[in-house]
Amino acid sequence: MNNSDQVYQQLLEKTLDRLQKQISDLERKNKGLRALTDKTAYDIEGYKNEYNDIVNTLKQYQARQEHSAIVENILNRQDKEAERIISKQQARQDKINQLATLGQQATSARYQRKINKMITRQQKKIRSLNKKHIRLNKRQRVIMLPKYYLTKRRNSLLFRQQGKVHVVEENIKDLALLKAHLNPENSIIDRLKSTIYDIKGNHYQNKLSRQQEILKNMQQHKYAVAIRGARAVAMPKRAIRNLRNKFTKEIENTKENTPEKETVTTNISDLLKNQEMITQDNMFQNINSNTTNLIENNTVDNDEPRIEEVTPIKEETAESLVNQIAQEPVRKEANPKLVPVIR
Amino acid sequence: MNNKIIATTPDNEQLEIEVLDIFSVVGYEGKDYILYTLGEEMDQDHERAYVSILEEKDNGYSLTEINDSKEWQEVQKAIEEDIAMAEDENNE
Structure with a gap:
């Protein structure tokens, strides 16, 4: 190889080395960048999820707030209603007391009867208000303890279903007993039938024997x-x-x-x-x-x-x-x- | 044991007859009946058979005719039943 060729070859080799090195560097950098990109993507995804969680939490909190506000309003309204009922009851009771006093002072029987009627009417109204109060209390309890009442209702449904299953199981047992009772092996009628078949079979067997005997006799030359x-x-x-x-x-x-x-x-x-x-x-x-x-x-x-x-x-x-x-x-x-x- | 026997006609002719059935009939207990054939073809599908009362004598048997019409009706029914039973057994 002459000098020029050698130089040319060396030049090419150097260029190749340089390019190879650059490629390796760039690949390394690319790898790093890709890793960074991936990491960034993961981070972004993570933050997004966290953001969504917080948004949901906030929504639930707001819902609870609204719900509790609604519940609070309802309870407040019911409290006012309860107060109204109690005051009415009190008023009626005061009236009864007044009428009782009047009744004691009355001399006329007719007047006394009239007062008694008025007292009875007031007592009736007090009882009606009492029932209303009781219903109100029950509604408030359900609102304040929803979980308790929900569980109670579910349990009652469950117990009812269990009762039905129990009844069906008993019916199945009864049917099994009935089937065993009607079992052909135990039936008197079938025992009777088998006896009759035995008799018929014996009769048939005797008949066959007789046929055989007659034919045999007829085939013998002495007959x-x-x-x-x-x-x-x-x-x-x-x-x-x-x-x-x-x-x-x-x-x-x-x-x-x-x-x-x-x-x-x-x-x-x-x-x-x-x-x-x-x-x-x-x-x-x-x-x-x-x-x-x-x-x-x-x-x-x-x-x-x-x-x-x-x-x-x-x-x-x-x-x-x-x-x-x-x-x-x-x-x-x-x-x-x-x-x-x-x- | 085969089902063929030798019988004698009133003219002292001896015939070999094939016994198809020996049976009794309800209402006529104590009597035996015999169904037999001589292998006489009547047409392509039918063959002639004979039915007699089988009477046991001192040293043999006598095949006599069934004269009573009511008895004959009952015997016919019995034969029909036997045919049906034979058909069923054959089909099993």
Whole structure:
């Protein structure tokens, strides 16, 4: 580097240092000034608050002064009123005394009665003035002791509310007792109901046992089952399915798979409709109202039933079976009976 | 235990019948009634069923016709009640 460059560089460096120094000084000063400004602002704020406090205090003081002036005026007025009342009372009393004296001196009874009436009237007026005085005293007391009377009034309201709460609490207790008294567990009627249900349940259980017993007997080969007559009915398939399920459930005492649930849109009367009259000839031969004849014609021996080859109903349809029976020679009755269906 | 039994007609024909219900009726205590079917379809929605008085004999049972009209009315009511009860149980 040559001399001129060196000098130039030194010049620049010096300038930079100087500027740096000035910046630092100014920043320091600025910081100080800012702090001063902030402090001043705080002071100003503080003074303002103090000023406002004093203004409020002054206002309250003035209000109190005014209030006390007003109160003073009222009390003064009331004092004057009280003095007036007292003087009136005194005047009336003096008058009574005078009238009493006159009454003592009176000779005429009529005159005495008149004086007595006047005395009574004066006494009445004195009593009225007395009541007025008492009311005035009460008003003055309230003005002089506002806090005391305010507290008294608040306490009276509080006590009244507490009384109401107490009454409501007692009512709640009474209701709780009533509820316990009406508790179904303690009710005689419900105990009676449970007894009746127990009896019904036992009866139902006996019925189920009987069904089971009968079916079991009928299924045993030593018991013959003879069809002598029947009434035919047309039933919805759903009803038959439900009955089948119910019956098999009852006799087996086990749960079966329930069929798919169908929406029940019909009531009981709708379930049993489509009345149809069918003739006995189609199904049962020789069925008439005279069962004795039927029993006589019964070919099933009493000793031992003839159990021939069973016609399996699963293999043949019911209809073909009926036709088979119908095609066989029959002994037709004179008046075959119609078998109605359930309405 | 299934609900099918073998019964004999007056012509000595043996049929397998399916028992749907064995029940009694108020007012006719001491009598049993039987509701059964042979699986005969009447139409798409209906099937034929039969109702008889179930009488117990010395060595078997006899299914006889209900002749009394009043009795028949009561039996019909009983069957309707059983159907309703079965419907309720099925819906539970």
